[in-house]
Amino acid sequence: MxxxxxxxxxxxxxxxxxxxxxxxxxxxALPTILxxxxxxxxxxxxxxxxxxxxxxxxxWGYAGILNLGQGLSFGxxxxxxxxxxxxxxxxxHTGSDxxxxxxxxxxxxxxxxxxQPFYSMxxxxxxxxxxxxxxxxFIGWFMFKGRITGxxxxxxxxxxxxxxxxxxxxQQSYTGGFNGITDLAQLELLGIEFxxxxxxxxxxVACCLTLSLFACLALxxxxxxxxxxxxxxxxxxxxxxxxxVATYKTLAFCVxxxxxxxxxxxxxxVMEFASPTFLGVPLSLSIVIWCAVGGRQSLLGAALGAMLVxxxxxxxxxSETFLDTWTLIxxxxxxxxxLFLPNGLAGLVGTIRSKFASNLSVNTTTFKSDEMADLSSxxxxxxxx
Numbered sequence: 001m002x003x004x005x006x007x008x009x010x011x012x013x014x015x016x017x018x019x020x021x022x023x024x025x026x027x028x029a030l031p032t033i034l035x036x037x038x039x040x041x042x043x044x045x046x047x048x049x050x051x052x053x054x055x056x057x058x059x060w061g062y063a064g065i066l067n068l069g070q071g072l073s074f075g076x077x078x079x080x081x082x083x084x085x086x087x088x089x090x091x092x093h094t095g096s097d098x099x100x101x102x103x104x105x106x107x108x109x110x111x112x113x114x115x116q117p118f119y120s121m122x123x124x125x126x127x128x129x130x131x132x133x134x135x136x137x138f139i140g141w142f143m144f145k146g147r148i149t150g151x152x153x154x155x156x157x158x159x160x161x162x163x164x165x166x167x168x169x170x171q172q173s174y175t176g177g178f179n180g181i182t183d184l185a186q187l188e189l190l191g192i193e194f195x196x197x198x199x200x201x202x203x204x205v206a207c208c209l210t211l212s213l214f215a216c217l218a219l220x221x222x223x224x225x226x227x228x229x230x231x232x233x234x235x236x237x238x239x240x241x242x243x244x245v246a247t248y249k250t251l252a253f254c255v256x257x258x259x260x261x262x263x264x265x266x267x268x269x270v271m272e273f274a275s276p277t278f279l280g281v282p283l284s285l286s287i288v289i290w291c292a293v294g295g296r297q298s299l300l301g302a303a304l305g306a307m308l309v310x311x312x313x314x315x316x317x318x319s320e321t322f323l324d325t326w327t328l329i330x331x332x333x334x335x336x337x338x339l340f341l342p343n344g345l346a347g348l349v350g351t352i353r354s355k356f357a358s359n360l361s362v363n364t365t366t367f368k369s370d371e372m373a374d375l376s377s378x379x380x381x382x383x384x385x
């Protein structure tokens with residue numbers, strides 16, 4: 001069905017790999033020049049936003065699937081990690097039998113069966129990725145086998161997100177309801193403790209972002225990635241060539257969900273709680289905006305767009321000067337970018353690069369023409385033939 005053969009490194013792909021590598025190296029170098037634990041935690045949060053925006057760029061920019069419910073996968077991954085860390089909290093935050101505190105308050109007498117596997121951290125790490133993937137596979141099979149496209153996909157994913165959000169809020173006895181899951185233990189893997197405000201947590205997030213970026217880049221440059229881009233442009237033509245369009249679109253939808261689930265787990269580690277707002281409509285729409293600002297047809301552009309928007313939003317909202325107007329400023333910026341930069345900031349960079357290359361080519365051609373003219377104007381000396 002799919003072909004993940006190793007792609008050849010064309011000059012353009014080589015440049016992309018180098019740029020991706022330089023950006024990731026810059027992210028890894030940040031803690032060496034930043035001596036502020038609070039800011040380090042904030043930048044870790046921005047990296048997570050970049051990761052989930054990059055996941056949406058994979059499905060939206062490369063497969064043409066506008067998923068307005070990206071927060072669903074993000075939130076499921078977050079809750080999986082929160083459940084595991086809640087079971088590892090100190091006794092003061094749990095009931096007499098080790099029950100989470102909110103279950104004690106709601107008169108739950110025994111730990112529910114779906115909580116028990118989260119005593120195992122390996123299970124948690126697998127579930128945080130594959131629970132969103134399985135759900136995305138089911139939804140994708142339903143939509144794409146039925147040849148549902150365009151705005152209808154956006155409506156279905158948004159509706160699914162709303163249903164999941166209401167379900168988690170309603171089941172307060174098992175999910176913590178509006179309050180979410182709080183008072184979590186710190187993650188410990190391979191003897192390393194990941195404090196939310198430590199460099200170890202920042203590097204964990206940066207490593208996951210880097211691996212996700214390069215893995216998704218490899219996918220887009222493979223034959224499967226080329227087929228996905230062809231489906232985005234004209235899926236009927238791809239279908240006439242004999243490809244199973246529904247399977248390819250479901251694959252992209254699932255990979256995007258898996259990366260978003262991983263980002264959700266990291267977000268719980270960084271924020272030290274899980275909340276229904278992680279599955280809320282505002283966050284999901286924000287992810288779409290981040291992706292659009294950075295450029296939905298660029299994985300790195302979407303990630304940097306999320307970091308940029310989140311950073312500017314944080315700076316404006318905390319400034320006394322823009323305390324009452326920062327939402328108006330951000331909204332105006334979004335409108336301007338959508339109107340004048342339909343391909344986002346990455347598209348602007350691509351346009352500038354193309355013009356520079358075109359001008360360089362013209363100048364080189366002109367130089368060669370002038371050089372040939374000068375040579376032809378030189379007359380041979382006497383005695384020379």
